[in-house]
Amino acid sequence: MSITEAPPEKRVPRRKEARPFRERLRMGGLGVPVALVLAICLLALGATSWADRRNEGSPATNRVLLDQAATAKVVADVSSAVTRILTYTHTDPATTQRAADQLLTGKAKDQYRRLFGEVVRYAPIQKLALTTRVVKAGAIKLTGDTAVVLVFLDQDTTRAGKKSGSTATAQLIVTARDQGGWRISDLAAA
Known part of the structure; x- marks a missing residue:
């Protein structure tokens, strides 16, 4: 290299300019119309999901006032079930147990077992x-x-064939599920 010659220029890689989003879409082959359709679909999906979640707790989904026949049936079925599972005699405990097996489901079975475990244990002794x-x-x-029913009930107890105390009153909130007939799935004191 001679003194008169200039040193070779260093090549600096040229920086690409940032292009706007729309231009990149066009270059990628999607085009604005396709991107717009995708955006609208995503918004519609989100709006539908949001609306579904809002309607779950909406009073409009509660058929109590709208479907009198269904409401009357569930009240009658739950009332009958409560009477059958909470009526007990030490001379025929199998009847109550069969009713419980037939009319209870889920969490209510465990609740019932705990509640009536004590009754069954002491019933023969106390008649x-x-x-x-x-x-x-x-x-x-x-x-x-699913139905939720508020039940007011009276209970009379006899020991050895004689009335024991006064009539006891109770209130229950009963949750029932239609499983080919209304079955109690939860019992709670009101």
Whole structure:
């Protein structure tokens, strides 16, 4: 290399300019119309999902006031079930147990076992009989295959054939599921 010659220029890689989003879409082959359709679909999906979540708790989904026949049926079925599972006699515990097996499901089975475990243990010793009558019942909620019913009941207890104390009253909130007939899935004191 001679003194008169200039040193070779260093090549600096040229930086690409940032292009706007629309231009990149066109270059990628999607085009603005396709991107717009995708955006609209995503917004529609989001709006539908949001609307579904809002309607789940909506009073409009509660059929209690809209479907009188279904409401009357669930109240009658739940009232009958409560009477059958909470009426007990030490001379025939199998009847109550069969009713519980037939009319209870899910969490209610465990609740019932705990509740009536004590009764079954002491009933033969005390010659106990428990008679339950539903005084009033009303559906609070009826949606899909689930119903919530408020039940007011009276219970009379006899020991050795003699009335023991006064009539006891109780209120229950009963959740039932339609499984080819209304079955109690939860019992709670009101």
